[in-house]
Amino acid sequence: MKETDIQLMFCGSAGDGTIAVGDIFKRAMAKAGYKVIAFDIYPPEIRGFGKCISRVRVTSRQAYSLKQESDVLVSLNDSYAIPHVPEVRDFGSVIYDNAPITSMAEGEHISGHLLPGQLPYGLRIREISDQTTGGSKSKNIVALGYLAGLFGIKPEPFHLIIRDKFKKKDPSIAESNLLAFDTAYTEGASTFRLDFIELGAPERQEIGSKVQMMTGNAAVVRGCLDAGLDCFFGYPITPATSIMERLATELPRRGGRLLQTEDEISAIAATIGAGYAGVRSATATSGPGLALMVEMLGLGVISEVPSVIFCSQRGGPSTGMPTKTEQSDLHLAVYGGAGDAQRIVLAPTNVEGAYRCAGKAFEMAEKYQTPVIVLLDLYLSNRYETVLLPRQNPFEGESSKHRSRVERGIPYSRFAFTEDHVSPRTIPGEEGGIHVITGLEHNEMGRPNDQSDMHNRMSEKRHKKLLAALDHPGITIHKRFGDTGSVDVGILGWGSTVGEILEAMLMAQAEGISCSVMKVVMLSPLPVEPIQHFFSDCREVLIPELNYEGQFANLVASAVSKPFTRFNRVPGVPMQVADILDQIRRLAERAKSSSAA
Amino acid sequence: MGSTQHYVIIGNGVAGNEAAYHLRQRDPESRITIITAGRLLFYSRYELPRVFHENCDWRDFLVHPVEYYANNRINVRRNSFVTHVDAHRKTLSLAHKEEIQYSQLLVASGGASYLPAELDEFAPLLNHFNLYSAACKVRDILPKQGKVVMLGGDVLGLDLARNLVNDGYKVVLVATEHTFWPHRVESDERALFLGALRDMGVEVIEGVKIELIEQGAAGMSARHILFDDGREIFADVVMPFLGLLPAADFMMGSGVDFERGLLVSTNLRTTDQNIWAAGDVCQIWSPEENQYRFYYGWKNVKKMGEIAAKNMTGEDIHWETATDQKLYIDKNRQLVSPYWEHD
Ligand SMILES: Cc1cc2nc3c(=O)[nH]c(=O)nc-3n(C[C@H](O)[C@H](O)[C@H](O)COP(=O)(O)OP(=O)(O)OC[C@H]3O[C@@H](n4cnc5c(N)ncnc54)[C@H](O)[C@@H]3O)c2cc1C
Numbered sequence: 001m002k003e004t005d006i007q008l009m010f011c012g013s014a015g016d017g018t019i020a021v022g023d024i025f026k027r028a029m030a031k032a033g034y035k036v037i038a039f040d041i042y043p044p045e046i047r048g049f050g051k052c053i054s055r056v057r058v059t060s061r062q063a064y065s066l067k068q069e070s071d072v073l074v075s076l077n078d079s080y081a082i083p084h085v086p087e088v089r090d091f092g093s094v095i096y097d098n099a100p101i102t103s104m105a106e107g108e109h110i111s112g113h114l115l116p117g118q119l120p121y122g123l124r125i126r127e128i129s130d131q132t133t134g135g136s137k138s139k140n141i142v143a144l145g146y147l148a149g150l151f152g153i154k155p156e157p158f159h160l161i162i163r164d165k166f167k168k169k170d171p172s173i174a175e176s177n178l179l180a181f182d183t184a185y186t187e188g189a190s191t192f193r194l195d196f197i198e199l200g201a202p203e204r205q206e207i208g209s210k211v212q213m214m215t216g217n218a219a220v221v222r223g224c225l226d227a228g229l230d231c232f233f234g235y236p237i238t239p240a241t242s243i244m245e246r247l248a249t250e251l252p253r254r255g256g257r258l259l260q261t262e263d264e265i266s267a268i269a270a271t272i273g274a275g276y277a278g279v280r281s282a283t284a285t286s287g288p289g290l291a292l293m294v295e296m297l298g299l300g301v302i303s304e305v306p307s308v309i310f311c312s313q314r315g316g317p318s319t320g321m322p323t324k325t326e327q328s329d330l331h332l333a334v335y336g337g338a339g340d341a342q343r344i345v346l347a348p349t350n351v352e353g354a355y356r357c358a359g360k361a362f363e364m365a366e367k368y369q370t371p372v373i374v375l376l377d378l379y380l381s382n383r384y385e386t387v388l389l390p391r392q393n394p395f396e397g398e399s400s401k402h403r404s405r406v407e408r409g410i411p412y413s414r415f416a417f418t419e420d421h422v423s424p425r426t427i428p429g430e431e432g433g434i435h436v437i438t439g440l441e442h443n444e445m446g447r448p449n450d451q452s453d454m455h456n457r458m459s460e461k462r463h464k465k466l467l468a469a470l471d472h473p474g475i476t477i478h479k480r481f482g483d484t485g486s487v488d489v490g491i492l493g494w495g496s497t498v499g500e501i502l503e504a505m506l507m508a509q510a511e512g513i514s515c516s517v518m519k520v521v522m523l524s525p526l527p528v529e530p531i532q533h534f535f536s537d538c539r540e541v542l543i544p545e546l547n548y549e550g551q552f553a554n555l556v557a558s559a560v561s562k563p564f565t566r567f568n569r570v571p572g573v574p575m576q577v578a579d580i581l582d583q584i585r586r587l588a589e590r591a592k593s594s595s596a597a
Numbered sequence: 598m599g600s601t602q603h604y605v606i607i608g609n610g611v612a613g614n615e616a617a618y619h620l621r622q623r624d625p626e627s628r629i630t631i632i633t634a635g636r637l638l639f640y641s642r643y644e645l646p647r648v649f650h651e652n653c654d655w656r657d658f659l660v661h662p663v664e665y666y667a668n669n670r671i672n673v674r675r676n677s678f679v680t681h682v683d684a685h686r687k688t689l690s691l692a693h694k695e696e697i698q699y700s701q702l703l704v705a706s707g708g709a710s711y712l713p714a715e716l717d718e719f720a721p722l723l724n725h726f727n728l729y730s731a732a733c734k735v736r737d738i739l740p741k742q743g744k745v746v747m748l749g750g751d752v753l754g755l756d757l758a759r760n761l762v763n764d765g766y767k768v769v770l771v772a773t774e775h776t777f778w779p780h781r782v783e784s785d786e787r788a789l790f791l792g793a794l795r796d797m798g799v800e801v802i803e804g805v806k807i808e809l810i811e812q813g814a815a816g817m818s819a820r821h822i823l824f825d826d827g828r829e830i831f832a833d834v835v836m837p838f839l840g841l842l843p844a845a846d847f848m849m850g851s852g853v854d855f856e857r858g859l860l861v862s863t864n865l866r867t868t869d870q871n872i873w874a875a876g877d878v879c880q881i882w883s884p885e886e887n888q889y890r891f892y893y894g895w896k897n898v899k900k901m902g903e904i905a906a907k908n909m910t911g912e913d914i915h916w917e918t919a920t921d922q923k924l925y926i927d928k929n930r931q932l933v934s935p936y937w938e939h940d
Contacts, residue, residue: 090663091656098676103694111693112674116666120636120676122693192730194636194655 002200004034007057007067008147010140011084012076014042014049017140021076022054024165025144028157030213030386033202035062037499038384039574042323051080060200062386064350065499068578071197074143076125078110085110090117093195095147097139098122119194121150123187132180145181149188151197155181212387216354216380216496219387220284220310221246223358225254227395230279232258233270235289238322239378240312243284264289268296268309272371275300275307276437278427280362284310287329288319290373294336297371299439301341301462304415304423306365306372310358313377315572324572325378327495328547333373334524334555342463344368345524346475347375349498351385353476353521359395360475367472368465369425375523377546379574380496394474406433413444417457421465466525478527480534482509482516488591489515489584490538492531492564494523494552497545497575504580513588523552528559535562539591542567544580602627604909605689605697607679607847608705609633610642611895612876614660615902616703616909621669623910629671630697632689634678637729638666643895643939645732646760655729679706682851684869689847701871701909704848704859705902708841708877711775716748716837719810722820723748724834726757735834738819742766743833746822748807749775752924752934754838755794759932762798769800769830771807778840779893780924780934790924793932802828810835841893843878856880860889863915865905873909875901881916894922894936 008025012018019040026036037057043050057066069089075081075096088094096110106112114120123146129138141162148158162181166174214222220243224232232251234244244260251258261267267283274281285293290311300307313329315321333345344364348357354376361372406412406426414435416423423444426433436446441458443449470477482505489508493501498519505517518534520527535541541564543553550566557564567583569575604620606613609631617629640658647653666673678692682704688696710725724738725731739745744767747754755777758768770776772791782790791801805824813821818831843858853867854860859874861867862882867874876898880889892901904914922935 098693100694103696106695106697109691109693109695111676112672112695114675116638116673117663122676192733196654 002198004058004060004198004200004202005063005067006072006151006197006199007055007070008072008074009070009084009087010054010056010074010076010143011081012052012140013080014052016052016076017137018052018076019054020165021074021140021144022056024141024158024161025054026056026058026384027161027213028148029056029058029153031157031160032154034058034199034386035060035203036213036384036386037063037066039066039379039382051077053084056384058199060203064502065574065577066383067503068576071195072147074147075110076139076143078108082110082113085113085118086115088115088118090115091119091196093119093121093150093197095121095123095143095150097125099124099127101126121146121191123184125184128184128187129180132183133176138177138180141177141180142184145184146188146191148181149185150191150193151199152189153199155185212389213384214351214387215242215382215384216348216351216376217242217312217382218246219351219355220358220374220376220381221250222389223355223360223395224282224308224362225250226355226393227359227362228280229282229362230256231271231274231281232256233261233267233274233281233283234258235261235264235267235285237264237286237289239314239325239381240284240286240289240310242381243310243312264292265296268293268300268307271307271309272296272300272303272305275305275365276303276428280308280366282308282310282362284312286312286314286322287316287332290329290332290336294332294341295338297343298337298339298341300371301337301343302339302439302441303437304369304425304462305437306362306369308358308361308365309371309373311373311375312381313375315570321572323378325496325574326546326570326572327377327497328549328551328570329375330494330523330547330551330555331549333375340459340463342466343370343524344372344466344469344522345375346372346521347495347523348380348521349493349495349519350380351383352387352389354380355387355389356394356475357521360472363395364469364472364475367422368469369422370462370466375495377496383496406430408432414446415442415444415458415461417444417461420468421461423461470522470525470527475521477522478518478520478530480516480518481505483514484516486537486539487514487516488539489513489587490534490541491515491517491580491584492520492534492541492543492552492556493517494520494545500575500577501544501580503577504584507577507581508584508588511585513584515584515588520552523555526555526559531556532560535560535564539595540565540587542580542583542587544569544575544583546570546575602700603698604629604701604703605699606631606703606705607633607689608703608707608876608878609635609639609673609675610705610707610876610898612705612707612898612902612905613703614639615899616705616875616906617671618669619903619906620910621671623907629669631671631673632677632679632691632697633673633675635728636676638663638673638675640729641939642727642729643756645726645729646757648729648732648736649760649764658729679847681847682853682872684852684872687871699871701873703905703909704845704867704872704874704878705876705898705905706844706847706878709844710837711839711842712837713839716807716810719807719835722810722812722835724836726753726836726838735836739766739833744769744818744831746771746820746830746832746835748835748837749773749778749839750794751775751778751838751840752780752936754836755932755934756937757836757838758794758799759797767800768798769802769832770794771805771824772801772803773839775839777924779891780922782924786924789926790932793926793930796930797932841877843880843891845878856889858889858891864908864913865901865916866908873905875905883918885918890918895939 315324544567
């Protein structure tokens with residue numbers, strides 16, 4: 001069967017329906033049974049009229065990341081799309097309006113910017129929109145119809161999604177948009193094609209089947225709900241806000257509570273408070289918010305109260321780059337706060353992982369009585385993927401929701417030293433469970449105690465109880481991909497960058513380079529042994545990450561003695577697959593020459 | 598000439614591309630823009646019959662590799678149709694409403710297939726072979742060993758006819774005054790050449806006029822042709838090959854002298870200082886014949902492209918009237934046109 005792998009880029013200004021058309025396209029393709037990965041870029045202004053880009057990659061098998069070069073660019077606004085023309089591959093296509101309404105000076109029309117190897121597809125986009133809908137608002141739908149017709153993609157899934165999109169509006173709006181789509185579809189289907197784009201049949205073809213396509217943040221919400229989240233407290237911040245927005249509608253429907261607090265400090269305080277009261281609670285923020293939360297986080301650590309904090313990273317420090325992606329809150333998440341404040345930090349690498357980490361975070365928080373930080377980033381929070389979520393809720397039943405460990409007749413010690421370093425937890429009001437809880441160092445009863453021996457033992461307890469999390473069932477802590485056994489190049493990755501790393505690995509393998517990838521999902525505690533084992537298998541190790549210092553590399557450096565290569569970039573956008581591939585090639589050469597020497 | 602020059606060439610054919618090459622050689626710093634209505638880079642249209650017997654795509658017809666354009670800084674503006682030239686403001690307008698400023702303009706827009714008024718009504722039922730897309734369309738609709746009816750039969754058509762016959766298709770030629778165009782054929786030669794075509798396997802019909810071309814009935818051949826003498830033919834494809842008309846409507850109102858084509862003196866300059874013309878679109882002054890004349894075929898138009906480019910960059914070279922290219926029958930009794938010899 002022919003493999004499908006095409007990437008489209010819609011580019012226009014806010015108001016052109018760029019993101020909306022990208023959304024219809026990816027939903028239709030997912031409905032048709034293709035795998036989708038997509039990422040939208042909005043203008044930096046909160047409500048601006050800047051540039052919007054929607055990139056959608058459609059494949060037969062789930063891809064790990066977007067491609068560097070798109071196969072098709074659809075321009076809904078030439079001045080915004082022109083700078084992106086070089087991102088279209090040779091013999092790729094550019095679709096644009098060739099009957100614009102106003103005159104323009106040389107260079108203002110996109111056709112003048114196509115590279116010699118690219119293929120022009122001009123269409124009367126605005127005119128068709130006018131004729132079919134009586135206005136130019138449906139230019140995006142016209143472009144969509146044209147490209148669907150051009151590439152021979154069946155129209156039915158588009159019809160369904162367009163109807164759905166406009167279902168809350170006057171029925172005439174859906175009808176005129178369907179007419180716009182169909183008119184352009186016919187034009188596309190009758191256009192003489194010069195490109196070599198071919199779509200194979202999708203793997204599953206049942207139209208109307210329940211295809212799960214969601215963003216990383218939507219997956220977090222889904223994970224929270226499936227895990228039985230009771231309370232959410234939050235303060236809006238890009239790129240985490242959509243978690244709260246979704247929960248605001250979904251959580252109350254399931255009997256949960258959501259409160260928008262006055263700031264991040266209150267949000268985490270309330271989250272820990274709710275955790276203390278014995279309900280599943282969470283908050284979501286970004287780096288600047290997490291920076292405000294760390295003091296309270298320390299309280300969660302020392303008082304051993306479960307809580308879950310989602311942190312979607314963006315460019316920093318301070319307000320930094322709110323609409324750009326980065327992986328630079330790792331130090332803050334792992335180490336942030338006063339004292340030895342060990343906690344669990346999970347960093348999912350894709351949308352499905354975001355779902356699993358979100359769901360498991362609650363169980364882990366409760367089992368190990370600790371704050372759990374789930375670290376995402378803007379790229380993962382906002383990107384869409386088709387995911388195959390299990391039909392059966394995987395977080396149901398195995399819940400470790402509070403179960404009283406108070407035994408009648410025996411004096412209760414909230415912080416008792418135990419074999420697994422986890423003490424019996426009780427919630428306020430439980431009979432026999434009276435105890436003191438404080439931010440001060442304490443003894444087993446919870447009473448303030450600053451004796452050196454007690455502090456030593458409590459520090460050890462708080463540290464060691466987390467080590468069991470490295471074997472926590474039902475969650476991927478780390479995973480190796482690619483070649484097995486000894487390899488020339490190993491790439492160690494974390495977070496969303498793992499997608500680009502895996503794509504680069506596949507390309508390197510296709511070039512005959514022996515290489516493999518290890519992704520690390522649990523950043524704290526760090527799975528030291530598997531990492532050391534991976535190092536011993538690799539002649540060269542590369543650690544690519546989106547921060548300036550190499551924050552993950554710093555963590556790894558403390559665990560291994562062997563030298564490795566850091567690859568740190570802070571472009572504000574996802575790492576380029578080609579850049580990682582270049583590094584792999586360079587290291588493969590070095591591995592070859594050192595083994596020959 | 599300095600680096601501020603912007604040479605704009607309308608036409609992506611032999612003449613335009615030859616001119617672009619020489620302009621770049623002679624003025625390395627200038628801007629060069631080729632404007633074409635087509636969507637492809639410069640390709641060899643003479644080789645289009647290859648679409649029938651090779652598994653090829655348009656990339657196989659490209660004259661230059663894609664990198665050539667970047668390396669020579671020649672910007673080819675494809676899918677851009679020129680609608681008007683304003684010689685006074687030195688601008689030209691594109692159909693998508695963009696205006697382009699030029700320092701010097703070369704019009705090399707070639708010719709379009711000629712279709713007489715009486716055939717106009719049948720235009721939707723006719724196929725052409727002048728572009729890659731048109732050639733592919735014919736290939737796609739023509740069944741194996743299918744039948745093609747050629748109206749007229751200029752040298753482009755005859756070239757296709759011999760290729761089709763070789764590939765096992767049936768060709769019916771409806772001879773008209775345009776048969777053998779642009780060769781000048783004396784009446785005694787005509788019978789000889791038509792005979793050579795028959796020997797080649799082409800069925801020739803003479804002395805008839807077309808009454809009707811219509812869609813064939815369902816299950817029948819795609820086209821039904823009725824002649825004025827009552828004869829009728831069923832065919833899969835009908836193609837007019839009746840010569841070319843210069844494609845220069847956009848020059849109307851530009852102020853430049855125009856007859857059937859753009860009128861140029863022997864240095865290929867039009868009546869406007871900054872506008873030149875080369876290729877099938879121009880009529881060159883012939884002092885010998887004391888009239889303006891067309892010269893067709895790739896060898897002629899290539900030479901014109903070169904001369905125009907050189908003169909645009911300061912030389913003073915003149916078109917020397919070529920001797921007529923004669924159609925002849927070779928020693929193997931095959932009909933041969935010098936136009937069919939390619940680089
Ligand atoms: C199918 C075919 C086969 C041929 N075979 C032979 C052969 O075997 N031997 C031979 O010697 N000659 C052959 N010829 C050559 C032909 O007879 C011409 O002499 C030659 O092609 C003329 O070249 P040109 O550069 O003047 O124009 P053309 O090659 O016709 O190019 C004209 C260009 O102008 C562009 N153009 C026209 N109008 C506009 C506009 N308004 N806006 C923008 N762009 C415009 C067109 O898109 C095209 O790119 C063939 C021609 C054709 C079409």
